[in-house]
């Protein structure tokens with residue numbers, strides 16, 4: 001089978017976009033791969049630019065596609081419950097996806113989720129890189145295999161390394177894409193606070209699991225590791 005290609009999102013990203021809002025507006029017109037044709041709209045990330053935790057999922061689902069917001073469907077509801085149970089502050093989260101349009105196939109009148117291919121992940125990755133250039137998380141949480149492919153490369157196995165705190169962006173497949181020069185409030189170059197990355201399963205995997213309780217507990221346990229990493233940082237900051 002011929003390898004699929006797509007022009008990619010890069011040429012739709014305004015080089016002078018300073019904010020996530022400007023990126024979101026530009027992403028509305030992205031034609032970087034064919035997924036825009038059948039989906040209702042681009043679903044960009046949401047949350048505060050100063051969020052301490054960035055969660056990266058796979059792609060919008062049916063409900064997200066209709067509402068234009070990430071994580072508002074059944075998997076999003078489950079994620080919110082897991083975030084609460086892990087004692088993560090929802091106000092500290094920025095939520096986004098590796099692929100910003102809903103990929104699906106029609107069966108009758110139903111739109112059935114289809115996992116994005118590598119070509120879609122690659123095409124859409126510039127948006128993710130652009131978002132990260134404007135975010136300053138303490139912890140990056142990768143939800144599932146598609147987000148792991150986008151950030152960590154195809155050889156990363158979530159099942160093998162879930163729940164482990166890894167250095168960020170050193171653990172990225174292309175760390176140079178996510179490197180940023182830290183600045184303090186006065187705009188001066190400052191010491192970079194260490195950022196960590198943690199991979200876990202996507203909340204939709206909990207919904208599909210044979211043993212949903214066990215899968216949910218695993219998700220909460222992983223998110224609790226992220227919450228503790230934040231709490232640990234707060235202690236360090238207070239005493240310094």
Ligand code: SF4
Nearest residue numbers: 030032033100101124
């Ligand atoms: S999936 Fe990503 S690259 Fe493809 S059209 Fe949508 S925003 Fe652009």
